[in-house]
Amino acid sequence: MSRGLLLLLLALVLPGPPVWADQPPDAPAACRVAQHQVENSFKLPQVARAIAAKHLDILVVGAGSSSLPGPDGVKNSYPARLQASLEAALPGVAVKVTTDVKARRTAAEMVEGLPADLAAAKPALVIWQTGTVDAMQSVDPDQFNRALDMGINAARSAGADIVLVNSQYSPRTDSMIALGTYADNMRWVAVQHEIPLFDRFSIMKLWADLGTFDFYAATKKIDMAEKVHDCIGRLLADLVIGATKPEEPPAIGGQ
């Protein structure tokens, strides 16, 4: 393969300015993100039903990157911000987000607690953040896939929709955590089960590329982390609401 061909391919891929998502006017500019990052072709029928019934319960299952440290950590982390965004966007609907978030858990470890969580929360939607700890411990990718399958099936058989959330973009630890396989597998598993994947990694990468946030920064201050979680919560809300709207153009496959 010649370099010339590579450059040609590059030229084919790069042109065209990014298409910005239509943001509600109250969204901070920092959250702007390329439209394709939050768009997805899979629907959330249980959520649509729950919204129609004016009562939306959501369960967030996750590991350390679904929480923030400190006394206000819970209030400012993305599950709480998701609840706030959904409440603002869905007036008249009672939105309740419960969480099962504990640091350092692999997908398989999270699946263990899932049946009890589902029974307690009876959610219409499960948001499952996973992959980072599996990558850090280099869990066997097949085992990771099986855990994803089990978790998705458990949520579905409990009558809930499910959205996967992948790892954070963390440039400082890039050379230490090989996210690649786990991120790829999450994408494929999501497509196979026809469920949305919230691509947190690409969204954060885009912010980094645009200079919205400096993820290389070494700081003890929590304000950037809070802003990031706020944006994640808003974008997750966008995804959830987008996936309950009826198809606008006739869908090409993807059902």
Next chain:
Amino acid sequence: MDPVPSGRDLRLDLFRGLALWLIFLDHIPSNAVSWITIRNYGFSDATEIFVFISGYTAAFVYGRAMQQHGFIVAAARVLKRAWQIYVAHVFLFAIYLAEIAYVAHSFDNPLYTEEMGVLDFLKNPDVTILEALLLKFKPVNMDVLPLYIVLLLGFAPMLWLLIRAPSIALIASATLYTLMWIFDWNIPAYPSGTWAFNPLAWQLLFVFGAWCALGGAQRLTRWINSPVLVGLAAVYLVFAFCIAMTWYFPWLGVYVPKFVGDAIYPIDKTNLDVLRILHFLSLAVITVYFVPDTWPALRSRVFWPAIVCGQHSLETFCLGVFLSFAGHFVFTEVSNRVIVQVLVSLTGIAIMVATAALLSWYKRVERQGPRPPSVKPGYAGGDV
């Protein structure tokens, strides 16, 4: 019988050199320049090229040794090479530890509490370093050399068989590959999981490279030059390119029929998925078709930088791994603006070329002999 061709095929050096550059670019995390590397446009990446050509050159070098000096001598030389690579790997691990320890010391951000946990291994260096020496603990991007070591450890008997019964050797390799897929064989890793590059899978490409070097390539010539095969290869590359585009533009995914997705995913790099092999073979077929080894440009200055890197592949590879750590360090501590990423990438390649050129020069000087004559009294300090 003499199946080992004598002349050196510069295309091997050229493409191995290019593969080394691509591996370097891919190994710098968050590097914008890695957009140009082939892994973004299809299923296979530079690793396949590197492993195949390494198998080819290993057979080329040690095959001749085995025919001229016998099994024992050749096997001893293969093992010596494996030992050299092991030493190189441990050296790189030491550099990696230095980088990690620095990052652990300087990095703090409440957003990444979880991710920082990856540095916990520094708390028990006794286990970690031992596991690293046993090749069970392998940091990110340090998987290729351990793979190479294991492949060389098993290479001498395989080479013996390849020289005597090339077809049987190739079938044996493919059988091992198949059994690996059926029974899920792999080597365990630390702290959990298995090797990221399964040697039982990747040996197939290495042995296939060796088989080609020992006369297989000539046997395939008629096939490779058939327009039908070239056409099929081109179609497959286009297919892989289209699939690859859906990774970056998920909205394109709706155009991929479900049965195609079900059939191809997941594309397993650890176990060298068949789709990856086919992608590499397609690239190889197209390359061999359009770049004959008599192509005069191969001897021109344009390709010299890549060729010289390919001729010193172990050193260049190790240097590339080191430079990718250094590049990441620059992004972290200085700047990660795109212009810096481009500069770091170009500088890295320039350093690789300069070092390879220096190594060539050393080799030439050492070969040129005669060694400086022992200085006689009276001539010392000579007349210059």
